[in-house]
Amino acid sequence: MSKQAAPLTLVDVTADGFCCQPLAQHRVPAETAAVLAPAFKALGDPVRLQLMSMIASADNGEACVCDLTPAFNLTGPTISHHLKTLREAGLVDAERRGTWVYYRARPAVLRQLAALLTVEPVTAS
Amino acid sequence: MSKQAAPLTLVDVTADGFCCQPLAQHRVPAETAAVLAPAFKALGDPVRLQLMSMIASADNGEACVCDLTPAFNLTGPTISHHLKTLREAGLVDAERRGTWVYYRARPAVLRQLAALLTVEPVTAS
DNA sequence: CCACTGTCTTGACGTCTGTCGAAACAGACA
């Protein structure tokens, strides 16, 4: 993992306009790559990709852990670990309301990742 | 890594229309997640993200290993390993022409990943 | 045919990751 021994400073990928020249138009600088790669890495696990989708597509924009966990054949701690990974990657926010904890997606970050991957319509080689 | 012990069958993510309902609109099924997650994982390393960008943004659409390697403080084998990862994830194609090997991006796959991450403009909650 | 250059594969090493069980923590309710 490319010496990411850094403390994982919870980089603020949220700030709109941080980056996101389309990857195919301008070469991504090392600094930007170091910041964005963890977000892609967080989505690089099938369980987390589904979790992210379940949270982002939830009716009221948020999903309870109690709804998420039963959807997988995994233990509570494992789901909690994956959610922590998504949280540390800046992809979701967590909020405790009474007994349950609710997770909410951060659309700005998703938009940035999408913008980075955007490719011209056809380019016709 | 979530039992991805599967042989990594070089899934044909290329076929347009394979997937890619926006992640935030419809819950991603497990099957789709299993196919797409490796692509995100491949982009989850700063070096590979830069390699991908250098290849995708290259002038004639392709980049020679001889141009890629000197851009990093890494040995040839290491770069080769990362390129193999991108290849196995279906993100790039390789072609040998004479002495040099050229890598070329696969825009269709990038478009699919971008589509998956696409979020409504603002949603205004 | 034989060197030489460029690229890839192999083998090895330390680190990180995904998973679980057990235990700790936070709120709700009686």
Added chain:
DNA sequence: TGTCTGTTTCGACAGACGTCAAGACAGTGG
């Protein structure tokens, strides 16, 4: 207060990953 339910943290383990050095392979040019 005490107990119960839901969630996270801790400790541990097998397996995967990133990196390199050494060797193998492919093409070029003498």
